[in-house]
Amino acid sequence: MPKVTIDGHTIEVAEGTTILEAARMIGGEVAPPAMCFYSKLKTSGGYCRTCIVKVTKGSEKDPRPMPKPVASCRTPIMDGMEVQNKTAPDLVDARAGVVEFLLINHPLDCPICDQAGECHLQDLSYEHGLSKSRYDFKRREFEKIDIGPNIKLHMTRCILCYRCVKVADQVCDSRVHGVLNRGDVSEISTHIEAALDSDFSGNVIDVCPVGALTDRTFRFKSRVWFTKPVDAHRDCKKCCGRSVLYMSGEEVLRVSVRKDTWGEVENTSEGKPGWLCNECRFEKKSKSDWTIEGVRNIDRHSVISQNKYLEQKNRKIDVSNQKLIGEKAHN
């Protein structure tokens, strides 16, 4: 089995494992952030470039370093490979550049966005972004559209990760949406604003790393950090029926899939991704529909629940170059 060293941690992994998956096995700070890669969706990854890493030694056979940073989600491990992620300052700088590109056309409307508090882009920009935007032109804007009765598409917030397109391809029966146009005017759409007509279309909300696809049954009801997430299940013929309910008192505000540390859907006991059907997600909004298992511990997926803001209190802001300089790496 090939061995790989990432930031000084050596791990032995199966043939064909990507650098990102190996780094996630090590866990913690070693794992690069990923906005578009989703291990449960085939052919995802490679678009956002936030997971770039520096390969300082190609392999045991060919020890030459790779000339450019590589997307760790798409690069398979070679035996003896040595990879730098957090330990290469120029790479951290390059990643900050990618984050800045993702943010220049993002509206930064977190105060009114339903995704705030569990948004990957929010986490990412908090870790890598500048405190002030250097982009002073008009941002890209789109009209909000309803794709179906339950899903709102707010394209202005989209970072074009293509995850929802992969869900439509691989989880739903048929695909009725995709990416239109090209370059910085490309957009996710159903072309004629048709509804997403599939039993599993609601899963596009859960894979969306930002607030571009939101649940219309939950929009503006509450902030996620005010809700109480509980694990629940029910018997469903269409899907696995395992979910997280976001409760407020006795009321079920939102139903979502169970997500792991990396914000991806958890596997069921049969080893399949636990996607939810639209009936469970949008219609079963009463506590009596579900068997409650217990309080859900959300370890990564909410900025607030992780107390990130408290941990980073001792960071200093260097006003001269507007960069956040950490006194110590936050854990």
Added chain:
Amino acid sequence: MAVVPIIRDGGDEYAKIGIGKSTGTKLISACGHLKKPGVYEIELGLPVEEFIYSNEYCGGIRNDKKLKAVVAGGSSVPILPAELILKTANGEPRLMSYESLADGGFATGTMLGSGGFIAMDEDTSVVKNLYTFTRFYHHESCGQCSPCREGTGWMEKLLHKILDGHGTIADVDLLWEIQSKIEGKTICPLGDAAAWPVASAIRHFRSEFEEYVRNPQNIRKDHHYYRVNNINPELV
């Protein structure tokens, strides 16, 4: 044309043409402010000076003006000022070959690339030319990966701002930063292709960018101002 001698004499004989690793001939599409622009088949290793000034090829610069800069291998390769395209940084004559044009790396060299040869005379504005290139790459970007999708548009907007007379020195520095953040971070080389012309224009012609920033009043006398803003000058 290369095919006929290869079939007639064989590949080995054909490979004797040229210099070093650059063997054979190459079609160069020469355009810009040349007396005789056109497509020329040259033997690799021909001195650049001969290619520009000899009557057999381009015949010199139009209206006998001075050569200012050359983009030697298509719009994506670094632009070089006249003194660096005619002679390398070591003072050796620059040849039309892959190695000689790349001599000095990107600091003082360029690439032969596709052979799209663009010559510019002394009246040309490198900044305006760069704006045209950057607009092209913004239009061409497919939008799949983020550095190229967002960065090319940003660079175009910044250059438009500078050409519009609203630029600052910080914008020129920002332009440099953006190109360095795009280069090498994208899936395909279109990101690199968009970044290199910006990098080289600032590297070799920074004073010209600063001229636009410092004297914005001169810009408004310029016909180009109307073109980039889609204003018909006759109506003003």
